Amino acid sequence: MGNHFSNNINTNNINNINNINNTIIMIDIKNITFSYSRRGEAVLDDFSLSVGNGGVYGLLGPNGVGKSTLLYLVAGLLTPRRGECLIDGVNSRRRLPQTLSSFFIVPEEFEFPSITLDRYVKLHSPFYPNFDIEDMNRSLELFGLQREINIGQLSMGQRKKVMMAFALACKTPIVLMDEPTNGLDIPGKAMFRRLVAEKATPERVFIISTHQVRDIDSLLDHIIIMNHRRVLLNESTEAIQQRLRFEKTTDPAVVAGALHALPSIEGTSVVLPNDDGDETRLNLELLFDFAFAAPETISSIFNQPSSPVK
Numbered sequence: 283m284g285n286h287f288s289n290n291i292n293t294n295n296i297n298n299i300n301n302i303n304n305t306i307i308m309i310d311i312k313n314i315t316f317s318y319s320r321r322g323e324a325v326l327d328d329f330s331l332s333v334g335n336g337g338v339y340g341l342l343g344p345n346g347v348g349k350s351t352l353l354y355l356v357a358g359l360l361t362p363r364r365g366e367c368l369i370d371g372v373n374s375r376r377r378l379p380q381t382l383s384s385f386f387i388v389p390e391e392f393e394f395p396s397i398t399l400d401r402y403v404k405l406h407s408p409f410y411p412n413f414d415i416e417d418m419n420r421s422l423e424l425f426g427l428q429r430e431i432n433i434g435q436l437s438m439g440q441r442k443k444v445m446m447a448f449a450l451a452c453k454t455p456i457v458l459m460d461e462p463t464n465g466l467d468i469p470g471k472a473m474f475r476r477l478v479a480e481k482a483t484p485e486r487v488f489i490i491s492t493h494q495v496r497d498i499d500s501l502l503d504h505i506i507i508m509n510h511r512r513v514l515l516n517e518s519t520e521a522i523q524q525r526l527r528f529e530k531t532t533d534p535a536v537v538a539g540a541l542h543a544l545p546s547i548e549g550t551s552v553v554l555p556n557d558d559g560d561e562t563r564l565n566l567e568l569l570f571d572f573a574f575a576a577p578e579t580i581s582s583i584f585n586q587p588s589s590p591v592k
Contacts, residue, residue: 308456308487309333314355314365316348325351327511328365336484337518339504341491342570347509349491350390353458357387369456383410385456386449390464394441396434403429403448410452418451424473438465446474450481459490463497471497495566505566507573514573515580519564525583527554528565541579542572 311331317324325348333339343349354360356367358374358381367374372381394402407413422429425443433444442465449457463471478501482488490498505522507515515522526541530549537543540552551568573580 308370309356310368310371311352311356312365312368314352314362314367316351316355316360316362324363325510326355326362329508329511330365331506331508331513331516333487333489335504336482336486337503338478338482338488338490338498338501339506340495340498340502340566341489341506341508342495342566343508344574345493349508350460352508353387353460353489353491357385357458358382379409384454385458386410386452386454387458388442388445388449388460388462390461391438392441392445394433394436394444396432399429399431399433399444402433406448407452410454412453414451414453417453418447421447421450421477424477425470439467439470442466443470443473446477450477455485456487457489459488459492461492461494462490463492463494475501495570499564499566502566505569507570509574514577515569515584517584521584522569523556523561523564524559525556526569527556527560527562528552528568529554529562542568542575544568544571 309332311329314326314329315324316326325346329348329352331352341349341352351360355362356369356374358367358377361375369381369384372378374381403415403418407415419429422444425447427440427443427447431440431444433441436444442462446462449459463474466474475498478488478490482501482503490501492498502519504518505515506513528551529536530546530551531537532549536554537550537552540550540554542553544551551565553568553572556562
């Protein structure tokens with residue numbers, strides 16, 4: 283079990299959004315540089331990100347880009363070489379009780395002690411002042427689990443379900459999840475989506491780091507695509523769909539005029555400017571490929587800073 287992370291807004295739009303909605307930046311990652319050894323290559327290099335609006339954020343990036351590391355830095359579990367991570371203005375590395383109780387982190391891999399779930403709840407729930415046992419019971423019921431189980435004897439998928447039920451019942455303003463659907467069966471993934479959709483509010487931030495975009499794409503209302511040094515895209519799904527169209531075509535003229543094209547057996551998937559205002563379904567895999575193939579084009583479309591990609 284652990285603690286929590288952040289989400290973000292288009293860098294150029296932060297001031298405007300804050301003025302309009304009186305939004306408080308919940309997470310502010312300032313020029314973080316981090317490596318796992320003194321002489322090792324930096325996993326994150328002068329990396330910055332701010333998150334101020336509630337919602338469900340998808341944190342996307344290639345393997346090794348530092349997504350999990352970023353979550354642990356925000357939670358104060360790792361110490362950066364340079365820079366700082368602030369949660370509501372407080373450096374999370376200080377590990378103050380009021381900061382720790384404001385977020386929960388669900389790691390990709392973890393072990394439980396060989397104790398009953400009831401015992402685990404009695405030990406850990408007091409650290410979260412808004413913990414709701416009835417909320418946890420309902421989640422367990424949806425996952426098909428009982429409170430009397432010995433959590434140290436569970437499979438990976440069952441451990442994930444228990445941790446998810448406990449995390450959501452803590453009702454923290456910030457919930458960080460690292461590859462939450464890994465190990466879940468198909469019904470478990472469906473229940474996970476249902477529970478997150480039910481718990482998501484404008485006042486609550488969910489950050490989900492994942493490679494399994496098809497497991498969560500229907501949940502997301504914000505997309506963050508990152509590399510080691512910069513945020514390639516940090517936008518709401520609504521803003522993305524207002525500016526871009528995602529289609530599949532066999533028409534060479536459409537492919538030639540596309541911002542980005544990805545051939546497949548069934549035709550070519552294309553990203554087009556949304557000139558007529560009709561929204562199409564967001565294709566996350568295609569958007570991800572576009573962001574790394576043409577970062578400067580993405581920057582110009584969404585008026586984001588165009589610092590060099592490392």
